[in-house]
Amino acid sequence: MTKAADRPATYNSGVNSSPSVHPLPDPGLPAPAPRRPIRELPDELISQIAAGEVVERPASVVRELVDNALDAGAHQITLRLLAGGVRLISVEDDGGGIPREELPAALKRHATSKISNLAELESVHTMGFRGEALAAIHSIADVSLLSREVGSEDGHAWMLHGRTGELAPAARTHGTTVEVRELFYATPARRKFLKTDATELAHCLEAVRRHALARPEVGFAVWHEGKLVEQWRACHQGEPQAALAQRLGDVLGQDFLAQSLALDWQGQGIRVWGRTGLPDAARARADRQFAYVNGRFVRDKVISHAARSAYEDVLHGQRQPSYALFIEIDPTRVDVNVHPTKIEVRFRDGREVHQAVRHAIENALATPRSAAGATAAGQADLAAHEPAAGLGRPAEADIQPAMPRVQLGLGIQQPPAANPNWNPAWSRPEPVGHKVEDLSLLWQSGRALESAAAAAGEPAATAADGPAGPAGMATAFDPDQTPDQRPGQPLPAADPHDATPSTDQSLTAPPLQATNAALASNAGTAEPPDSGHWPLGRAIAQLHGIYILAENAQGLVLVDMHAAHERIVYERLKQQFEASPDAGLQSQPLLIPTTFAATPHEIATAETYADQLQQLGLEISLFSPQTLALRAVPAALAQGDGVELARSVLEELSQQEASTVVQRARNELLATMACHGAVRASRRLTLEEMNGLLRQMEATERSDQCNHGRPTWRQLKLSELDALFLRGR
Numbered sequence: 001m002t003k004a005a006d007r008p009a010t011y012n013s014g015v016n017s018s019p020s021v022h023p024l025p026d027p028g029l030p031a032p033a034p035r036r037p038i039r040e041l042p043d044e045l046i047s048q049i050a051a052g053e054v055v056e057r058p059a060s061v062v063r064e065l066v067d068n069a070l071d072a073g074a075h076q077i078t079l080r081l082l083a084g085g086v087r088l089i090s091v092e093d094d095g096g097g098i099p100r101e102e103l104p105a106a107l108k109r110h111a112t113s114k115i116s117n118l119a120e121l122e123s124v125h126t127m128g129f130r131g132e133a134l135a136a137i138h139s140i141a142d143v144s145l146l147s148r149e150v151g152s153e154d155g156h157a158w159m160l161h162g163r164t165g166e167l168a169p170a171a172r173t174h175g176t177t178v179e180v181r182e183l184f185y186a187t188p189a190r191r192k193f194l195k196t197d198a199t200e201l202a203h204c205l206e207a208v209r210r211h212a213l214a215r216p217e218v219g220f221a222v223w224h225e226g227k228l229v230e231q232w233r234a235c236h237q238g239e240p241q242a243a244l245a246q247r248l249g250d251v252l253g254q255d256f257l258a259q260s261l262a263l264d265w266q267g268q269g270i271r272v273w274g275r276t277g278l279p280d281a282a283r284a285r286a287d288r289q290f291a292y293v294n295g296r297f298v299r300d301k302v303i304s305h306a307a308r309s310a311y312e313d314v315l316h317g318q319r320q321p322s323y324a325l326f327i328e329i330d331p332t333r334v335d336v337n338v339h340p341t342k343i344e345v346r347f348r349d350g351r352e353v354h355q356a357v358r359h360a361i362e363n364a365l366a367t368p369r370s371a372a373g374a375t376a377a378g379q380a381d382l383a384a385h386e387p388a389a390g391l392g393r394p395a396e397a398d399i400q401p402a403m404p405r406v407q408l409g410l411g412i413q414q415p416p417a418a419n420p421n422w423n424p425a426w427s428r429p430e431p432v433g434h435k436v437e438d439l440s441l442l443w444q445s446g447r448a449l450e451s452a453a454a455a456a457g458e459p460a461a462t463a464a465d466g467p468a469g470p471a472g473m474a475t476a477f478d479p480d481q482t483p484d485q486r487p488g489q490p491l492p493a494a495d496p497h498d499a500t501p502s503t504d505q506s507l508t509a510p511p512l513q514a515t516n517a518a519l520a521s522n523a524g525t526a527e528p529p530d531s532g533h534w535p536l537g538r539a540i541a542q543l544h545g546i547y548i549l550a551e552n553a554q555g556l557v558l559v560d561m562h563a564a565h566e567r568i569v570y571e572r573l574k575q576q577f578e579a580s581p582d583a584g585l586q587s588q589p590l591l592i593p594t595t596f597a598a599t600p601h602e603i604a605t606a607e608t609y610a611d612q613l614q615q616l617g618l619e620i621s622l623f624s625p626q627t628l629a630l631r632a633v634p635a636a637l638a639q640g641d642g643v644e645l646a647r648s649v650l651e652e653l654s655q656q657e658a659s660t661v662v663q664r665a666r667n668e669l670l671a672t673m674a675c676h677g678a679v680r681a682s683r684r685l686t687l688e689e690m691n692g693l694l695r696q697m698e699a700t701e702r703s704d705q706c707n708h709g710r711p712t713w714r715q716l717k718l719s720e721l722d723a724l725f726l727r728g729r
Contacts, residue, residue: 047109047139048187053340054136057194058085058183059203060341061137065178066211067127068134069093071114072176075234076219079208084200084224086183086191094175097149103160103167106145109135123331127296130337134178138162140190141183147176205230209251210297213290213324216240216247241273248275248324252288256281256322265360270329270352272360276307277322279314279365279705288322293334295326298345303327306354310361313570313667314702316709325357366701370535370713535698536713539690545682548690556716561685561693563706566678568696570671570707587617588635596643598628598650605654612653616665620646634665671707 041049055061062079069077072095082088098106105111112131115121121129137143148157157172184191194200201224212220212232219234232250237243241262249257259281264273277288291303303325311321335346347353536559537552548559598606606613606620606628613620617634633642649665679685685693697703697712706712722728 043109044139047135050109050132050340051136051140051187052190054133055140055183056341057203058089058200059207061085061089061141061180061183062091062204063207063211063341064128064133064137065089065091065180066208068178069095069176070211070215070218071126071128072096074175074218076221078221078223079204080223081201081204082225084197085204086194086197086200087181089180089183089204090177092175092177094173097152097157097174097176098145098147099149099152100154100158100167103145103147103158104165107134107138107143107160107162111135121337122335124336125294125331137180140186142181142185144179144181145176146170146172146179148172148174150174201229210290212251213244213247214292214295214297214326216243244274244324244326252324256288260322260324261364263360263364265356265363267352267356267359269333270327270356272325272327272356274323274325276325276361276364278369279311279316279319279321279709280711282311282315282319282321284319286320289320290324292324292326293336293345294328294331296336296342296345299343300345300347302347302350302354303357306357307361309664310358310365312664313671313707314365314705314709316705319709323361325360327353327357329353368535368698368700368703370698370704534694536694539687539694542685542690545684548685548693550690550694552715554715555718555721557694557713558716559694559697559713560706560710561683561690562678562681563710564693564697564703564712566675566706567703567712568693568700569678571700571702574667586635587614587619587632588638589619589632590630590642593623594630594642595623595627596630596646597626601654602647602650603628605650609653613649616649618646618649620650675707 054064058081062085066077066079069091072093074093074095076094078092080088080090080092102113110131112129114126114129114131115124134143143162145160145162146157148154152174154169156169159168159170160166161168184194205222208220208222208230212218216235216237220230220232221228222230232247235243235246237246241264245257245262248260256277257275260275260277262275265271286304289304289307291298291300291307293300307321307323307325315321329347333348335348336342338344338346534552537550537557539548539550541549542561543549543558546560546562548561550557550559603622603626607622610620617632619630619632621629621631623629628646630642630646633645652664704712
């Protein structure tokens, strides 16, 4: 007879059954191990556990050894590898060296010369500081140290064999050589997870490359299987930016140097400098993003998010920017002791660092590239064509850009010398044209210009005389003009309600009378301009109603007129909103509030940032302990998914600074408004309108890309055009 205690307890054996014990475990699972007493682990096992955290692959050893070499003040570091670093890793430096009596302690756990108390741990300024790297490596590999201290009275160096602990004299100049042989020989299971020798070599090279970018004054050489695979000589330039530029060109290639901009931003207690890539040079992968904090390479979400947000409205799609950023900050304001590999850090004030990185990159990207170095590039390009003058190329005196000529039937003005309304301000080499505050001129029709001039007592410009402005370039964009409106014909009377774009009636420029009066006051006192001074040149034609063709000192410029005008309008709207930062976006109340289930985190965010949500046009209130009610949305997005918008904004507010989220949401709405207010494709423009747009591009920030990150213009140099037609061959 089976006893009740021998039967397995069940919960469904009967109505009156009540289990008194837990069900038996699944017979397929292993039986629990018997309890063991608590005891201390041996030192060797402790070191092997630490090695598992510090040493992932040969590249981890390379990183730790190069850190120590840099801390020793090395000026030249040589790395020698065998089998991708598995069989041998040798790091040789010319630093200060290690005294003989300290060599045995170098392989002990938590033995270091970098720190001695907690205060020094909280203000680490060296690359290494934990004192566990060599001990961890020694527990899983065969390590030997060869060192000679600078100024040592011994006539030789000292060799320490890690396995035996024996010290022996050896020949060497001052400095240290660390050899690591047969990595993971003590833990063969870890060795099975390593990749091929070529893959491990690539990771080792990447580790050295990261150090080389941060220390241009140090030379690096990498040997593999007795062959030199990489070498970067020390840069002895006086300026840090010059030395960095040379090292970037050596390590990342001259293409990165040519497609990047120098930046240097100084804040209170923080400095961000380096180089950031142009939006056109963005890549599909984030493999050219290097961020350093006090010389230490890090991967930090705050820095990466700040850099990505600085490229928000100049980067197309999911492209990744390239940059090499160096952040200098007080060591007491950053914690580097948060990850075993020291590749992650924690800032005391992450928002401050986020704002510093974002402002540094935004300032570097703000200046239009068309205005930077155009004169020097044009001179260099023309000088390159001088030898070809006998091959059909005109002589140097004949290369000057042609002045505008009379074209019958197109309403083009006389040459600027014959224009009585010529403004001398445009004879200077600086970027010229209407300022952003006068952008409403781009939307005025011809009749509106005439009526405004008549009200100010000025004579109206005619097709023969040309409008007032640089070479008759007072712009007369009218987005409502029909495609069949031919240039040179009178424009219909403008509706006063259409004088400004449909974005907002308040977005107007200063009175047109003041602008015309300023032009007239300077009339007739300037020499004719040289269009070579204009970075984007002089418009010569329009292609299919989409592209503007312009001629400058370097060759041919192609402009996407809709994309360019869209950026101009967008920057204009942003400036007006920045002038009144407390003004919020217009909201649209919902007839029936929408409720949605929310997490406690979302509810807390909605209550904390209620004022910021109002600025974004969102009204979110608490409906129940687990539900939020959406009562108003931005008017421009009234037809969208309000709940999804609310969730995304709450998520952004919880992670980033509130002002940053408000600014980003505003910019997205303004970009939509600018896209609808910009001149459309298939709109036929006069040469005056084209030239006016080019001058505005030269004076507008970030005019090289539209709001969606697409390029607005491209340059074809004379050398490229010559190559197309085989000139000079």
